[in-house]
Amino acid sequence: MEKPIKVTLVGAGGKMGYRLSNNLKDHPEYQTSYLEISEAGLERMREIGVSPSEAQECVPDADVVIFAVPDVAMGKVTSQHIPNMKPGSIAMFLDPAAPLAGHLPERSDISFFATHPCHPSVFNWEPVEKSHFDYFGGIAAKQNIVCALIQGSREHYEVGENVAKVIYGPVTKSIEVTIEQMGILEPALSETFCGALITIMKEGMDVAIEKGVPKEAAYEFLMGHINIELALLFGQLPGGKFSDAAIKAIEIGKGKMFKDNWKEIFEPESVKEQIKAIT
Incomplete structure (x- = not known):
């Protein structure tokens, strides 16, 4: 059996992060660590049964670091964590704003990957109430996603896409775009x-x-x-x-x-x- 991919989720209890935490916490292919600093976020994490980790313990060991933080905080948070990521790892972003704005620290030895949900289509047909009322996606309703490899190894596109399909699941289709097209x-x-x-x-x-x-x-x-x-x-x-x-x-x-x-x-x-x- 292959070793699970080590994931660190930054902002794990945020409005977006707790959704990702809930989808990652029991997935057998991913060994996930969770970073959160706000009391409201920590309370959301407790509600879904996950505990926070220490950044110095999980970030340097992670294969994938997901940044689920607001755009306005992205520069500060990435400058704190990206320098500590190991060579050959992947930094994942949940929208194109910070990468396109030039708010990321330079690291030529890691990959940058962005992904964003399309959200469930108005033309979706969902047979049960739980799916029908999942307007955001990531719980029960089908949705499509877009993905972009910003820099790094082509093989990392598949790794990032697979993570994206889990955090936004259930995903019907993943569509590759450039980071400029995502903008x-x-x-x-x-x-x-x-x-x-x-x-x-x-x-x-x-x-x-x-x-x-x-x-x-x-x-x-x-x-x-x-x-x-x-x-x-x-x-x-x-x-x-x-x-x-x-x-x-x-x-x-x-x-x-x-x-x-x-x-x-x-x-x-x-x-x-x-x-x-x-x-």
């Missing part, structure tokens, strides 16, 4: 663009309610129309399309709500600005 996906596409649109959708519903529409009617009407319009636009209803009247209404809305240069959000310099702002 376009997050924050540009998913947060700067889509997050803004969805926030405006909620604000639009609130305006309808302020205008006298019953809250229940506004909510149900919007949720249903989101469902059918997503299905029409993203190929879930073959041959389906908007009516001529709806197309005219959409053009009116786009003209009133969007600047002509909105696609600049996805240009490299804009992506860098967005990453700088959140890190």
